[in-house]
Amino acid sequence: MAQERTGTANGLQGIVAFAGIMLGVIPLAGWLIAGRHSGPFRLVFGEQRGALGYVVPLLVILGAVVVIAALEAWKKRA
Incomplete structure (x- = not known):
């Protein structure tokens, strides 16, 4: 049971990390460098201007960091 929980948590952590990078890190870098967000970000959140x-x-x-930390705590309880 513990191995199943660990495998599930690891998979979910990978998915959340990927989403955090694609919808957080890359769009933020693009906004800082070129003033535009990436395509996937605009598809999900629309065009954000100004402080947004x-x-x-x-x-x-x-959000991605919080979810990954929660999954890590869930793994350790197994």
């Missing part, structure tokens, strides 16, 4: 151009990717990154 910074805030939305940062919230995505924060």
Whole structure:
């Protein structure tokens, strides 16, 4: 049972990390460098302007970190 939980948590952590990078890190870097977000970010969140151009990717990154930490705690309880 513990190995099953660990495998599931590891898989979910990978998916969340990938989503955090694709919808958080890369769009934030693009916004800082070129003033535009990446295509996947615009597809999910639409075109964000002004302060939201910074805030939305940062919230995505924060959310991904929180979910990964929660999954890590769930793994350790197994």
